[in-house]
Amino acid sequence: MASHKKNAFKYATIVAMGGFVFGIDAALISGTVNFITDEFQLSDIELGTAVGAPAWGVLLALLFVGYACNKLGRKKTLQISAAVYLISALGSAFAPNYWTLVAARFLGGLAFSSISMASMYIGEIAPPQWRGKLASMIQINIVVGLSAAYFMNYMVQNLANSGAEWVSALGIDTNTWRWMLGSEILFALLWFVLLFFIPKSPVWLVLKERIGEAKDTLRKVIPENAVETQIVEMQESLQGKDVDRSDWAQLKEVFSKPIRITFIIAITLAIAQQATGINAILFYAPTVFEQLGMGTDAAFSQAIWIGVISVVFTILGLMAVDKIGRRPMILGGMMWIILSLGICFYGFQTANYTMSEAHVTELTVIPNAERLDVLVGTSFESDIDFKNALTETLGEADAKAYSSALIQKAANIHGLLILIGILSFIAAFQSTVGPVMWVLFSEIFPISNRGMAIPFFVFVTSITSSFVQTFFPWQLSNMGISYTLLFYASTVAVGLVILFKYLKETKNMTIEEVQMALAPQKEI
Secondary structure (H helix, E strand, C coil): CCHHHHHHHHHHHHHHHHHHHHHHHHHHHHHHHHHHHHHHCCCHHHHHHHHHHHHHHHHHHHHHHHHHHHHCCHHHHHHHHHHHHHHHHHHHHCCCCHHHHHHHHHHHHHHCCHHHHHHHHHHHHCCHHHHHHHHHHHHHHHHHHHHHHHHHHHHHHHHHCCCCHHHHHHCCCCCHHHHHHHCCHHHHHHHHHHHHHCCCCHHHHHHCCCHHHHHHHHHHHCCHHHHHHHHHHHHHHHCCCCCCCCHHHHHHHHCCHHHHHHHHHHHHHHHHHHHCCHHHHHHCHHHHHHCCCCCHHHHHHHHHHHHHHHHHHHHHHHHHHHHHCHHHHHHHHHHHHHHHHHHHHHHHHCCEEEECHHHHHHCCCCCCHHHHHHHECCEECCHHHHHHHHHHHHCHHHHHHCHHHHHHHHEECCHHHHHHHHHHHHHHHHHHHHHHHHHHHHHCCCCCCHHHHHHHHHHHHHHHHHHHHHHHHHHHHHCHHHHHHHHHHHHHHHHHHHHHHHCCCCCCCCHHHHHHHHHHHHCC
16 A cells, blocks of 8 residues: 555544544443432433533534634644543543533533544545545444443443452442543543644645645645645635635535535435434433343343444445445435334334233332332333333332333333344444445535534534434433334435435545536536
8 A cells, every 4th residue: 555545544543533532422421321310310301411411512612613623723623622522531430410420521522523623634635536435434433432332331330240349449339430431531542642643634724825734745645746736626626715714704605505505415414314313322222222121231231232233334334435425325324214213113112011910029129119019910002101100100219210120021022123123223324324424524515615614514413413312311201212213214204305306426526526516506
């Protein structure tokens, strides 16, 4: 492999590691849900706020990240994000109370904007024929991070239950959730250090009219004989644009008529990707598996399967994105997602919940379990009805504390069918819509406004994600798991119709060629 290809791969790998830290930061909370609910006596909305706090934090960050990327440069802004991840991980692990935990996780959300910066940076240093694969590395790092988080949660959970003296000495058994969240610290520190070894973005250097430095960077990632041509293309793409290159002017251009089709594609992708409910499944994975009637330990181990499926299918998507193309992968993936969510809806919708006398006798962990005698023999047609009956019988605190054990006993459910549906959904998302959105974001925006456009549409994605994460516990309690998943499928179907009409193929094109390919549609 030529040295410039090695360099492009190396720089993209380092920057994409931000996705790994993001995945860890985002998914570690999934293992702590029951622990923090018990310790801080949280309501559904309070729990959703703690889990979803980073998504709200990123909303604030994305208001300023475009300015920071243009003012300070992509590299320096990425370094700031890595430092914020580190501070957030320390604050979360040592949080003395609920609001400190929320604040620390909110702070971590500020660093989530590094995903948009990584997409921007890789799109600017990657050779056109490699851009799809290199930009997709962000998604594969995210899912590897998610997988690592599930595995670390599982290991900490097992250690906490092991009874070993050294475990007690370190407080793993009494501070289990803190050890889970603290496992991010080392990875955040490593990413921060590695970012000192990447060059500045050539696009940012051209925007700052530092042409000599831009050529030096390009020589590291493309053949020498292509450097001058690439510089000329970048400069030509800026000609004819509004002389005012302020952040406000760039943001106004996002809404302008000449890039209307780009706007429609980007806004639809930004909403539909998160409206799949992917983060509800990923960030509440053990909780979701508990709805299948699994115990807590089984739910933790099953969550690891989500990580494994995510890694395998993201790699397949990474290999396919520059062969199959962006349009067929997005449209096919959305249809696959709808089908998978439909399978889950059917499985949960046909479930019922019945307590027997044997069940009550076996539930020795519940104080005064005989209170459940009034429910014996009664069949409940939905998880909502069953949970409401438990709340009336046991009280809200006990019903919430022992819901996993109770569902495990009472559920009569198509567990295998639903498990297949969930894993199929994960496979569909991680091989198509997940990585390909970032590929498209890295290439569909013109050089003149990509510094503001990419953070803006990631802002939209983050708004959608924040609502999904925050209200998922409420949806489980009020809509039930089946109708929550049906809601997600319906939203994706709307996005599919819009993208079927507007999405164009962009594989193997330079950023400048993508603009020319979209230009005929903009004039319609």
